[in-house]
Amino acid sequence: MTVPTPSPVAFSPVAHPLRRLHVVTWGCQMNVYDSTRMADVLAPLGYGPAASVEDADMVILNTCHIREHATEKLFSELGRLRRVKDARRAAGARMLLAVAGCVAQAEGAEILRRAPYVDIVLGPQTYHRLPEMIAEAERAGRAVVDTEFPPESKFDHLPEAALPGGGATAFLAIQEGCDKFCSFCVVPYTRGVEASRPAAAVLAEARALVAAGAREITLLGQNVNAWHGEAPSGGAWTLARLLRALAEIPGLTRLRYTTSHPRDMDDELIAAHGELPALMPFLHLPVQSGADRILSAMNRRHTAADYRRIVERLRHARPDIALSSDFIVGYPGETAADFAATLTLAREIGFAQAYSFKYSPRPGTPAASAADQIPEREKEARLATLQDLLATQQRDFNARQVGRRLAVLITGRGRHPGQIAGRSPYLQAVHLAAPETLIGREIAVTIAAAGPRSLAGAWHPSPEEHAAA
Numbered sequence: 001m002t003v004p005t006p007s008p009v010a011f012s013p014v015a016h017p018l019r020r021l022h023v024v025t026w027g028c029q030m031n032v033y034d035s036t037r038m039a040d041v042l043a044p045l046g047y048g049p050a051a052s053v054e055d056a057d058m059v060i061l062n063t064c065h066i067r068e069h070a071t072e073k074l075f076s077e078l079g080r081l082r083r084v085k086d087a088r089r090a091a092g093a094r095m096l097l098a099v100a101g102c103v104a105q106a107e108g109a110e111i112l113r114r115a116p117y118v119d120i121v122l123g124p125q126t127y128h129r130l131p132e133m134i135a136e137a138e139r140a141g142r143a144v145v146d147t148e149f150p151p152e153s154k155f156d157h158l159p160e161a162a163l164p165g166g167g168a169t170a171f172l173a174i175q176e177g178c179d180k181f182c183s184f185c186v187v188p189y190t191r192g193v194e195a196s197r198p199a200a201a202v203l204a205e206a207r208a209l210v211a212a213g214a215r216e217i218t219l220l221g222q223n224v225n226a227w228h229g230e231a232p233s234g235g236a237w238t239l240a241r242l243l244r245a246l247a248e249i250p251g252l253t254r255l256r257y258t259t260s261h262p263r264d265m266d267d268e269l270i271a272a273h274g275e276l277p278a279l280m281p282f283l284h285l286p287v288q289s290g291a292d293r294i295l296s297a298m299n300r301r302h303t304a305a306d307y308r309r310i311v312e313r314l315r316h317a318r319p320d321i322a323l324s325s326d327f328i329v330g331y332p333g334e335t336a337a338d339f340a341a342t343l344t345l346a347r348e349i350g351f352a353q354a355y356s357f358k359y360s361p362r363p364g365t366p367a368a369s370a371a372d373q374i375p376e377r378e379k380e381a382r383l384a385t386l387q388d389l390l391a392t393q394q395r396d397f398n399a400r401q402v403g404r405r406l407a408v409l410i411t412g413r414g415r416h417p418g419q420i421a422g423r424s425p426y427l428q429a430v431h432l433a434a435p436e437t438l439i440g441r442e443i444a445v446t447i448a449a450a451g452p453r454s455l456a457g458a459w460h461p462s463p464e465e466h467a468a469a
């Protein structure tokens with residue numbers, strides 16, 4: 001569920017911002033969601049979007065710790081920002097610099113040792129306290145670090161999200177943290193224990209998002225299908241039950257959830273894929289490896305056969321479901337035969353898209369101290385082989401859409417003038433020439449051509465549709 005490139009956050013505009021905020025986001029969708037929520041927390045203080053970093057009174061770097069290069073990126077970006085901060089100071093302006101997210105949680109005050117010009121370091125669980133941290137940093141003139149796992153939930157202290165004018169698609173965090181402790185992964189340490197938001201809070205936020213223009217909501221969690229939140233009338237709900245309730249919200253036509261763990265794909269959730277038309281036929285279900293010895297060493301607590309069975313049952317419930325996954329190659333002790341088993345599994349399942357990574361030792365995780373680390377060159381060779389296969393599968397899957405009419409949710413302008421863009425039910429990007437007035441609507445698009453990562457389509461409206469557009 002990673003977003004590979006840093007992206008400036010889109011947040012609700014403040015009419016006349018007193019101060020300008022620039023947020024850079026790395027990592028998973030949860031970080032993208034957190035960035036918008038940090039902007040929501042700061043809006044009442046008069047912060048609105050900055051046109052550029054140079055123009056910002058405050059910069060927040062929302063970081064990811066999942067692989068080594070993610071951490072390196074932070075320090076190179078900080079070096080660049082230091083020069084911007086100095087230039088602003090020379091011109092008589094200030095710039096508060098905050099490091100948030102999973103590197104902040106893992107490294108804490110160590111960040112200040114390497115980058116003493118940082119003003120605020122805050123973990124993913126404390127961003128509701130940002131206004132106090134800013135006040136303290138400004139008053140005391142020294143850095144503030146808050147990487148606690150506080151007893152109160154940040155979700156109870158955030159302003160209502162989603163001012164009018166939000167996009168057609170939105171993220172909604174329903175679960176956070178992880179108790180699975182896969183032996184390669186930092187998430188249980190940076191995000192803390194598994195916690196589920198109550199159903200009523202999720203439903204209220206979903207209604208607010210729909211009122212602001214969202215037609216598609218993606219429920220987020222590090223282990224989203226482990227969600228078991230308090231039900232509105234007491235007791236607990238499962239994710240399948242929550243999805244059923246969300247599907248009843250008028251105007252909410254598309255639902256997705258990510259990231260799921262194979263162990264928590266229960267019967268009710270699999271059945272929901274066959275029962276709820278709003279639940280999109282696309283599921284990101286990380287498998288990591290196709291070899292049982294490696295899955296066991298990774299502490300995944302499922303076998304390759306378990307994964308195949310889940311996919312079979314999902315396809316039985318929803319025959320057109322498209323699958324995505326995460327793979328790690330070169331996990332300590334992975335033999336050529338283990339890697340071959342991963343290729344076999346990928347070939348058998350046939351993924352619509354997938355992410356694959358070289359194993360990256362993370363300090364403090366059990367796998368990092370394993371003796372049988374795989375040489376870098378071998379990891380690179382395996383990754384290239386797997387990525388070739390996965391790219392071919394994605395191209396084939398895209399090519400199979402040509403000639404079909406797909407429901408496309410139009411999310412914004414396209415790459416070229418006169419073009420608009422949206423997403424298919426299978427989460428493919430679709431570009432087409434059609435009026436911008438269609439942004440925010442779901443329309444039937446005939447797919448004319450397929451590229452490696454996107455589709456091109458044509459809209460043939462009926463006279464009524466044409467008039468309405």
Ligand code: SAH
Nearest residue numbers: 001184185222259286326327357358359360
């Ligand atoms: N909660 C999700 C994934 C979270 S991290 C799950 O259970 O699958 C996203 C992906 O990053 C993982 O699925 C894994 O493929 C990859 N990843 C995590 N730690 C890694 C590491 N140390 N080295 C390489 N890839 C890693």
Ligand code: SF4
Nearest residue numbers: 178180181182185187
């Ligand atoms: Fe990491 Fe495993 Fe938890 Fe996913 S399930 S977040 S890979 S520890």
Ligand code: F3S
Nearest residue numbers: 027028064065066102
């Ligand atoms: Fe990265 Fe933290 Fe997400 S480590 S992948 S930002 S949970």
